[in-house]
Amino acid sequence: MEGAKPLLIALVAGEASGDILGAGLMRALKARHPDARFIGVGGPLMEAEGMQSYFPMERLAVMGLVEVLGRLRELLARRKALVADLLSARPDLFVGIDAPDFTLNIELQLRQAGIKTAHYVSPSVWAWRQKRVLKIRQGCDLMLTLFPFEARFYEEQGVPVRFVGHSLADTIALEPDRATARQALGLPEQAQVVALMPGSRGGEVKRLGALFFDTAERLLAQRPGLRFVLPCANAQRRQQLEAMLAGRALPVTLLDGQSHLALEACDVVLIASGTATLEALLYKRPMVVAYRLAPLTFWLLKRMVTSPWVSLPNLLAQKALVPEVLQDDATPDRLAETLSPLLDGQQHQTEGFDAIHRTLRRDASNQAAEALLQLIHR
Structure with missing residues (x-):
């Protein structure tokens, strides 16, 4: 015109x-x-x-x-x-x-x-x-x-x-390339790698950062060759996480951004509930979803939420596809216990993820x- x-x-x-x-x-x-x-x-x-x-x-x-x-x-x-x-x-x-x-x-x-x-x-x-x-x-x-x-x-x-x-389902390949991602991050090809993703906001990291590191220490005690990778959302989150890591002897690679590379490179994910769980699903990575809110916020939400699940993978599957460990249940022991078997393979999670990916593409x-x-x- x-x-x-x-x-x-x-x-x-x-x-x-x-x-x-x-x-x-x-x-x-x-x-x-x-x-x-x-x-x-x-x-x-x-x-x-x-x-x-x-x-x-x-x-x-x-x-x-x-x-x-x-x-x-x-x-x-x-x-x-x-x-x-x-x-x-x-x-x-x-x-x-x-x-x-x-x-x-x-x-x-x-x-x-x-x-x-x-x-x-x-x-x-x-x-x-x-x-x-x-x-x-x-x-x-x-x-x-x-x-x-x-x-x-x-x-x-x-x-x-x-x-x-979902645009992420369009941009993320149906078949992830773990070997290339590990090469890019300098991670050993044979090691088992856990991605830790405690969220992108200061409040989330404050509530989940130390919890995720405590969980990592327990997993490392059971599996001494384990490696960890943690993408930091920005410079402030990196500082916050570095302070939490001080004094811990954990083999953690902190990344600036690069969350997709971390997901592609890892074997399993310990992850905060939120959009990142969809990214983990699209990379077909078995995960445990953890979350803690301010106690009052959690109390209010518990009374208002009608859905039986909080994480996107379960909402999309309309069934309990991934474990959700929330609030007071989210202890290092419980998280380590729930994550450990995923390191030995979790076919039903990844098959469910693939079906969802195709629907969203x-x-x-x-x-x-x-x-x-x-x-x-x-």
């Missing part, structure tokens, strides 16, 4: 996983509309694709009910200013990428002002706080889900939805871009 003004698309992502999805989506949109402009809030990957970010995405990355309270005033002030900026910019479309507690409210206000809105990555409404579906129905023209069980839920609730698959970024452009031109 000659003389048509370029598309203006607003996106808000709240953490690293959203930054990855947002960047993939922006690439797919630019392939169809090379002159499209992008505003909102994004991380380094989205900024590299041309996002003009109103403030650093890092300010939104906060986890847990109790933990959010300390930052509430700042978050509310930022959201208010962002809504005002977006209302004056009048984008053709607003896409909230995950971060539901921050973005759903923005979607509602913009949609009421006549701006089309979509949400990419469903909040866990099927598990807890199901009343949020009402807010989503009011605030959201289209929900894009990564997983098929979520799309079924929204269809039942009368929310327009499209299952687009749908060229997600392009599927999402197509759905959003249909929404804009509707």
Whole structure:
């Protein structure tokens, strides 16, 4: 169309996983509309694709009910200013990428002002706080889900939805290459390697770091040749973990980022519940999922969650495919005892992982871009 003004698309992502999805989506949109402009809030990957970010995405990355309270005033002030900026910019479309507690409210206000809105990555409404579906129905023209069980839920609730698959399932090969990954990390080819992944946030590492190292010490006592690899999310996490490692004689290789390489190189994973469990699944690595929350947060969640599982592999399989060791049960002895047999092979986990990988492999970024452009031109 000659003389048509370029598309203006607003996106808000709240953490690293959203930054990855947002960047993939922006690439797919630019392939169809090379002159499209992008505003909102994004991380380094989205900024590299041309996002003009109103403030650093890092300010939104906060986890847990109790933990959010300390930052509430700042978050509310930022959201208010962002809504005002977006209302004056009048984008053709607003896409909230995950971060539901921050973005759903923005979607509602913009949609009421006549701006089309979509949400990419469903909040866990099927598990807890199901009343949020009402807010989503009011605030959201289209929900894009990564997983098929979520799309079924929204269809039942009368929310327009499209299952687009997961971009990680597209980028991670169906057959991982352990030997090449070990070479890249300088890990011995014959040793058994455990990846330790205590999370990317300071609070998670504070609650799980020492626990994971204690578990590693117990495993090492049983299997003296064992090696460990731990990808650090950023420089602050690395410092935090180095302090926890001081005085321990553990054969741990700390990496800067490189979580995918760590997963490809290892035999099994001890991992915090979260997005990383999906990455471990896609690399077909047997895992034990552990988590500890602030006691009050855990107590509240226990009363609100309706799902029998917390980890993505089990939610996707709709059965207990991987062990979940949570809160007070998460002791070094219990974790070591649950991990040890996985080092001797765990066929049923990896076969389940492969089936899930194939289901999620749908060229997600392009599927999402197509759905959003249909929404804009509707």
